Amino acid sequence: MLRVTDNLIAKPIKYTLLSMLMDLPLFFISDIHLMLHPQNNEDIKKTKLFRFLDYVIESKGTLFIVGDLFDFWFEYKHVIPKVYFPLLTKLYQVRKTGVEIHYILGNHDYWVQDFITDTIMTKTYFDDTTLRLNGKHFYITHGDGLLSWDHAYRVLKRVIRNPWFIKCFRGLHPNLGYRFANWVSKHGQHFVHTDEYNKRIVEDLLIFAHTKFEAGYDYVITGHYHQVREVVKTGGKLVILGDWINYYSYAIFDGQDLTIKTWDKQ
Numbered sequence: 001m002l003r004v005t006d007n008l009i010a011k012p013i014k015y016t017l018l019s020m021l022m023d024l025p026l027f028f029i030s031d032i033h034l035m036l037h038p039q040n041n042e043d044i045k046k047t048k049l050f051r052f053l054d055y056v057i058e059s060k061g062t063l064f065i066v067g068d069l070f071d072f073w074f075e076y077k078h079v080i081p082k083v084y085f086p087l088l089t090k091l092y093q094v095r096k097t098g099v100e101i102h103y104i105l106g107n108h109d110y111w112v113q114d115f116i117t118d119t120i121m122t123k124t125y126f127d128d129t130t131l132r133l134n135g136k137h138f139y140i141t142h143g144d145g146l147l148s149w150d151h152a153y154r155v156l157k158r159v160i161r162n163p164w165f166i167k168c169f170r171g172l173h174p175n176l177g178y179r180f181a182n183w184v185s186k187h188g189q190h191f192v193h194t195d196e197y198n199k200r201i202v203e204d205l206l207i208f209a210h211t212k213f214e215a216g217y218d219y220v221i222t223g224h225y226h227q228v229r230e231v232v233k234t235g236g237k238l239v240i241l242g243d244w245i246n247y248y249s250y251a252i253f254d255g256q257d258l259t260i261k262t263w264d265k266q
């Protein structure tokens with residue numbers, strides 16, 4: 001079966017040079033989905049997230065945001081969305097303390113430009129990335145389009161990542177572009193699945209993870225699926241990061257092992 005990700009499997013492991021310089025511990029979060037129009041638990045989410053970011057600062061570690069930080073982000077040459085100002089200033093503050101922020105883009109926040117890549121983040125990844133640290137090999141992906149049955153989504157993914165599509169969207173007035181995004185956001189979110197479907201997802205992701213373990217990776221880290229899982233198999237560990245809508249979960253690598261935790265402070 002042909003998958004979009006197949007081309008990644010055959011590649012030898014590459015290590016990012018940055019991994020040599022990374023400060024421990026490493027923190028991984030994903031799927032925060034900060035909303036354009038704040039909903040019920042948005043204040044709780046922000047308070048918890050800001051406290052968590054303070055904890056990252058105190059730990060003097062490195063932060064990985066594994067996609068879908070924003071429910072929608074589209075950056076124009078001269079325009080950024082003002083609703084995210086508090087978070088952007090917070091992240092800017094995190095960077096100023098010397099903590100690196102690595103941002104793997106998701107399907108909700110792929111359309112970044114230099115404000116995100118140069119001003120806010122240390123490094124931004126438009127695709128899956130890998131790193132080696134303390135003898136451990138990490139494969140990090142937002143995870144959208146991985147499921148074997150998700151053919152339609154993979155086509156959509158190609159369209160919305162297409163440079164011409166992005167160029168056309170950028171030509172729209174921001175008010176129009178964001179109104180459209182807001183409509184999609186309101187009609188398209190189904191973060192809660194049945195237990196049975198979630199189980200099917202994990203089984204399918206394990207098939208993908210296994211190919212990575214065979215290629216020498218110790219950890220496969222993914223977001224996107226809005227469930228918290230840490231599955232240990234022979235050869236490696238699959239971590240599904242959960243989200244900051246229902247779980248407030250994160251993974252931490254202390255130099256020895258990668259474990260998933262919940263941020264239970266307010």
Ligand SMILES: [Mn+2]
Pocket residue numbers: 067068106107108142144223224225
């Ligand atoms: Mn996603």
